[in-house]
Amino acid sequence: MAKTIMIQGTASNVGKSLMAAGLCRIFKQDGYRVAPFKSQNMALNSYITREGLEMGRAQVVQAEAAGIEPHTDMNPILLKPTGDTRSQVIVQGEILGDQSAEHYYSHKKAFEPRIRESFERLCRAYDIIVLEGAGSPAEINLKEQDMVNMYMARLAKAPVLLVGDIDRGGVFASLVGTLFLFTPEERDFVKGVVINKFRGSRAILEPGLRQMEGLIHKPVLGVIPHIKIDIDDEDSLTERFTGAPQNDPSRPPLADIGVIRFPRISNFTDFNVLSRLPGVRLRYVDAPEKLGNPGLIILPGTKNTMGDLRWLVQNGLASGIRKFAEGGTPVFGICGGYQMLGRTLRDPHGVEGGGTMEGLGLLPVTTVFEKEKTRTRVQGTFAALGGILKPLSGMDLEGYEVHMGISEGEAGGTGYLADIRDSNTGIAKQDGLYSGNVYGSYIHGLFDAGNIAQALVKALSGDTEAVPTGTESGWKAYKEKQYDTLADCLRTHLDMERVYQILEEGI
Structure with a gap:
């Protein structure tokens, strides 16, 4: 069976998907057969596989980073919101129907066997599975219905790296607070924390890191800088909607x-x-x-x-x-x-x-x-x-x-x-x-x-x-370069030696 490692985050859009993609690329570069997995994804950016089945875009990106064909086993449940309180429910690539949030939460445990069989198929086919959580794993009102964060960590026996976003502020409080809301068993799954989207001097940040380690008794495994990576976004939290257009402002656009x-x-x-x-x-x-x-x-x-x-x-x-x-x-x-x-x-x-x-x-x-x-x-x-x-x-x-x-x-x-x-x-x-x-x-x-x-x-x-004409593989080659750039960044700023130790030790 495959070895497992899981990326959880203190909130949505802290960088879980990109970090999982980066690890998939690193493990691929190091010669492993690696696949991504997210048991439940909520997003409107979907993808159709070769089999004509539908899955979330984030796991497609991670599969591309891993150098493998996307498959719905990597994302067995996809929720596509149709309104503020309803979503289209897609299970292993097939539409189950539109459901209200209340109906879905009251019946979601029925999907557990489908999640298990998808995960187990991947485990038989690959050396390493990189799991991704969703939102925050410490939503105390939702933990009983959890099928994507600590539920999956237990099922997969996956050590967890907890990611926080320093760019939005409050990263120390969010990391400490998330661990505080965990049960002792859940805290044992967390093997280290990662600070993401950092701008500035690491030396100025260092005293805070040491103080936080004393509070949470977990190592800081990396401080990842805020980098520009052009990789497909998962959902409407993308910065593409609000960021400045990428053209030279001194010249009229073509x-x-x-x-x-x-x-x-x-x-x-x-x-x-x-x-x-x-x-x-x-x-x-x-x-x-x-x-x-x-x-x-x-x-x-x-x-x-x-x-x-x-x-x-x-x-x-x-x-x-x-x-x-x-x-x-x-x-x-x-x-x-x-x-x-x-x-x-x-x-x-x-x-x-x-x-x-x-x-x-x-x-x-x-x-x-x-x-x-x-x-x-x-x-x-x-x-x-x-x-x-x-x-x-x-x-x-x-x-x-x-x-x-x-x-x-x-x-x-x-x-x-x-x-x-x-x-x-x-x-x-x-x-x-x-x-x-x-x-x-x-x-x-x-x-x-x-x-x-x-x-x-x-x-x-x-x-x-x-506009210069490229080759037919131009867009694909461009994306491959982006995955390599992401992997290079993680290798530089993440303690990969310790990550491999965590992977080997497991739970």
Whole structure:
């Protein structure tokens, strides 16, 4: 059976996912077969595996860092919030249905056998399992229902590294307080603490570290600096939404891209490849006054298309998008964003609350929400496109679909977007629609393959020499470099010799 180690944190967004990814890369570099595991994940950024099953994006990132194919055993339970108190429950990649928080918590123990079998399969296949916790493990009102923090540490017999975020302040209180709320047995699982996102002089921090060690009787295994790593984010806590666009402010951007930041935005990782290109100013927009003068407006995926469409109309962004589209500014909708661009959305089965809504009316398409979710990976080529994105015509593409609706084009459409083939069934079909400079597609990851992102920016800028053309592996190679950079940082600032000792000693 595999050796195990677990990363828990004092709160959400302290760096658990990145630290787990970094350890996966280090263990891979050191010659071990390593896999990630998180028993329950709550996130809207999901992924479709080769088998056509759905899992959380964080474990996909960690699997990539480990150099292995993502599998739903790495994330047996995924919760995708559909509202403030309801989530779609996905178990081992298959949809169980929408449930209220109360219903889920009262029945979640029934999922324990599925968690165990997924974990045990990984243990038989790999040398090391890097487990990740969720939120805080010391939420005293939730500990009886815990299936992801100390529950998994016990089940996996996994020693725990507890991570705190110093950048948000209060790191000493959060680490000490978390350990204080643990039972003596739970404290025994914790073999050391790690301070993450540090800026400044280690020497100034040192007296505090020694004092804290005296209080908690646990070693500080590392102080990890705040570093810029371009790795796919797990959820809407990402700094991408609020951070400054990554372009030279002294020069006008080649392409100013505004991505609508829906309340239930999902799979915004679709645009990471665009944000890294030189000269691209990619912004997330949640109000009409923030639209500015974009060269492209993107409507991304969402877990609640009809709810987010209401929000779009109510806050005035819908009118702004229509105005830009009528003026010739290109608009691109992906998945839920594509559905919104159509004329009508119908929900006869109550998938999103029921009823019928008018869309933005920018594409001649009608969407009907069905009970069954489409989940598949696809490959294909762009069709003969018109409008500003005509240069993309014939380019190879790949990606994945994950959606509840079926969209049918109506009379008056200029053409479909792509010829694709379902990677699981081999069935050929047409995807999406375009009309003038308005484009829609169901394919997530559409811009990742080959030189599509570069071609898009060249088309928007009108400068064919603006963005250098890379190789087909450019985006993948870029991500591999990011994982190596993360691993180098952890090797420098984390006591890896002691981490290996903890791994060997176990519980």
